[in-house]
Amino acid sequence: MKVIIHNLSEEYENILKEKCDYVIKADGKYSGCKGCFGCWTKHPAECYIKDSIKQVCRTIGQADELIIITENYYGTYSPEIKCILDRSIGVSTPMSTYRAKQMHHTLRYGKHNLWKNIVYGDVSKEEKETFKYLTERNAINFGYQNNDVVFISNLSEMEGNI
């Protein structure tokens, strides 16, 4: 299934819902990851913080295609989106393996197809390079076989890229 994570305003919600199977709105109304590893070692695949994204890793785990629409922050995601990713490490297990010749965690939900980032806002040349590199790293980390990143200067370009 196709999952979209975004930090856009309400007006885009219906457009995005038509384009995928599930939409996660990064509204920022949730806490940051505390790094306790409880979603691995205490209640696997569930965060101890009881808010709207406590099971977000289970939803992301179902995704064959994951599309993230985010504002640029120095070559990475907006804080609201990054927070969702931080809270989703339950997509993997605490056990380790090698992927792309480096240490990573084994995948709870197996391999996925495409990780795509759609980035808007003011992005410098260096930040574009950073985002491309980060997207590659994230795709390996989460077990996605393909990755892509597009930079849009206007949100009207977004629809054609989903």
Next chain:
Amino acid sequence: MKTVFINCSPKKNFSASSYFISLQKIFVKGEKVVEKLRNKGDYQRVLDAIKDADNVVFSLPLYIDCLPSHVLPFLKEAETMCKENGIKFNVYSIINNGFIEGCQSEPVLRILKNFSDRAGLTFCGGIGIGGGVMLNVTRIIFLVQIGLFVLNLVLNFIQNGFVFPVGLVLGFLKSAGIILFFNAGVLLFISQMGFKINKSRYFGKKYTRILIPSFIFIIFADIFFIIISVFKGGIFRGLFSKKQPDDITISKEN
């Protein structure tokens, strides 16, 4: 010269980030200030601390190949403050990750460079450290060893009086040496970066790790998590199961 160390770990105490700051402080001269950046409530205090700093050292854990989310809005506020007030300082960084390869911290070094460019600051590089969690555990083990060593010295004195406990001292030195070896790469680069901080010079990007072969590290890491999972109960609650969301409308088959 004022150097501010920002501990960006969301953990209250005993974070790996705090461990590396305590090591870095040994090699830095002048005024040294350590600030915790755990959530938004800390932003203003840390911004006040860096206003007149010559050097700022970010020490942080790697979260999903990147910085923890709570640090990003802080960087935006710091950028605004620096630009509006013409504030300049050197940016250094220590990024630890739970994997074995220090180079997995590379994206954070790039992001901090991008932040520095936008804020008009001088990015001077940093150290990517692999096995940060395990190195932090060696610190805790070392502190426990010191405690036990002192306790044994006291017991030895009570039992035998003023007799030098050769075996006890040698045993302690041996275990301390092993821990020192694990940390040797980190100590080398942290001392080098301290030298550069003192001279306000560019350090570059350096990567190191706990000095253990990768496959042994993975075995230790797996054993560590299995033990923790037994104590916390996760091993009995589907440690590896493909748990479905409670929202039953979400399904991979859709």
